[in-house]
Amino acid sequence: xxxxxxxxxxxxxxxxxxxxxxxxxxxxxxxxxxxxxxxxxxxxxxxxxxxxxxxxxxxxxxxxxxxxxxxxxxxxxxxxxxxxxxxxxxxxxxxxxxxxxxxxxxxxxxxxxxxxxxxxxxxxxxxxxxxxxxxxxxxxxxxxxxxxxxxxxxxxxxxxxxxxxxxxxxxxxx
Amino acid sequence: xxxxxxxxxxxxxxxxxxxxxxxxxxxxxxxxxxxxxxxxxxxxxxxxxxxxxxxxxxxxxxxxxxxxxxxxxxxxxxxxxxxxxxxxxxxxxxxxxxxxxxxxxxxxxxxxxxxxxxxxxxxxxxxxxxxxxxxxxxxxxxxxxxxxxxxxxxxxxxxxxxxxxxxxxxxxxx
DNA sequence: GTCTATACTAAGATAGAC
DNA sequence: GTCTATCTTAGTATAGAC
Numbered sequence: 198x199x200x201x202x203x204x205x206x207x208x209x210x211x212x213x214x215x216x217x218x219x220x221x222x223x224x225x226x227x228x229x230x231x232x233x234x235x236x237x238x239x240x241x242x243x244x245x246x247x248x249x250x251x252x253x254x255x256x257x258x259x260x261x262x263x264x265x266x267x268x269x270x271x272x273x274x275x276x277x278x279x280x281x282x283x284x285x286x287x288x289x290x291x292x293x294x295x296x297x298x299x300x301x302x303x304x305x306x307x308x309x310x311x312x313x314x315x316x317x318x319x320x321x322x323x324x325x326x327x328x329x330x331x332x333x334x335x336x337x338x339x340x341x342x343x344x345x346x347x348x349x350x351x352x353x354x355x356x357x358x359x360x361x362x363x364x365x366x367x368x369x370x371x
Numbered sequence: 372x373x374x375x376x377x378x379x380x381x382x383x384x385x386x387x388x389x390x391x392x393x394x395x396x397x398x399x400x401x402x403x404x405x406x407x408x409x410x411x412x413x414x415x416x417x418x419x420x421x422x423x424x425x426x427x428x429x430x431x432x433x434x435x436x437x438x439x440x441x442x443x444x445x446x447x448x449x450x451x452x453x454x455x456x457x458x459x460x461x462x463x464x465x466x467x468x469x470x471x472x473x474x475x476x477x478x479x480x481x482x483x484x485x486x487x488x489x490x491x492x493x494x495x496x497x498x499x500x501x502x503x504x505x506x507x508x509x510x511x512x513x514x515x516x517x518x519x520x521x522x523x524x525x526x527x528x529x530x531x532x533x534x535x536x537x538x539x540x541x542x543x544x545x
Numbered sequence: 546g547t548c549t550a551t552a553c554t555a556a557g558a559t560a561g562a563c
Numbered sequence: 564g565t566c567t568a569t570c571t572t573a574g575t576a577t578a579g580a581c
Contacts, residue, residue, distance in 0.1 A: 220478035222396040239565045304394035310525045332534040343513030346520040351484050360506040413547045
């Protein structure tokens with residue numbers, strides 16, 4: 198068990214990086230292989246098709262998502278602040294997988310949409326459980342979605358999170 | 372001045388429809404021409420390239436956006452409710468143009484990002500002016516972004532808007 | 546102003562050597 | 564398990580007829 202990533206993992210990393218950076222359209226087999234430092238044939242040994250690459254990414258995302266909800270429940274500053282903070286892209290592996298998945302979901306891939314929907318349901322569950330208030334939980338989830346959207350569209354505002362915290366304090370949530 | 376749309380407009384409509392439905396990758400010249408009921412050659416007479424199609428769409432979006440901020444200022448239930456309501460896709464021409472543009476922005480087209488940023492700045496200006504509160508204006512804008520994001524990712528919740536209104540009433544905004 | 550035909554290019558995928 | 568070479572398809576764009 199060294200820190201080395203397997204070729205398979207490096208290929209998934211490369212795929213996500215390219216999808217995040219320029220859309221799945223630009224994440225061609227050639228580009229993914231080059232980014233991972235592997236030949237196209239090498240890539241196709243691990244993943245039979247581009248579609249297979251998506252499946253592999255979603256499998257990894259699901260595992261990462263389970264870890265995330267556990268951390269959300271146990272977060273020192275509470276699940277709400279944890280959720281908001283992690284809605285802004287911190288550059289983690291999980292963020293990258295999430296952004297890549299959302300992009301692919303928007304290109305009408307039902308498997309990606311389903312994976313995202315599952316994740317969101319889990320997050321909402323933790324928020325609802327903690328707040329005991331559907332409207333508040335939904336609204337906070339929407340704020341998280343907004344932070345996330347702005348980030349991925351290049352519209353991010355550095356002070357956005359502080360503004361949100363100020364408003365949530367008025368609602369006695371933080 | 373009849374209700375007929377010019378071929379040029381029908382081509383832009385078709386382009387937006389395809390981008391919204393399946394991403395700009397699927398909005399091929401063949402597909403756009405077919406959707407508009409024109410041959411590929413006919414399309415290329417009006418728009419010299421796919422890129423030209425994007426420019427045409429952005430020009431139209433800017434004009435639609437100016438109309439929208441005027442309506443937002445004059446909305447009977449106030450700008451906040453107008454903004455939130457129009458953040459959910461109502462199927463209007465403007466919504467379609469906006470969703471198409473956001474998708475193209477996410478594929479790293481700086482012109483699309485810039486057009487979106489201008490629109491958002493205008494909306495924020497109206498919210499800020501009406502509320503006199505930066506934190507609240509930003510937070511409401513994020514909620515709108517969240518509503519919009521959920522809509523475009525197939526995660527929309529029919530009751531989301533009601534939940535948001537309930538929370539905003541607690542803040543004496545609505 | 547719109548059409549058909551076609552050249553060019555890029556991407557996905559396969560086969561088989563090493 | 565990874566490589567090179569190659570086939571095939573699909574998409575962009577041009578040329579020129581009508």
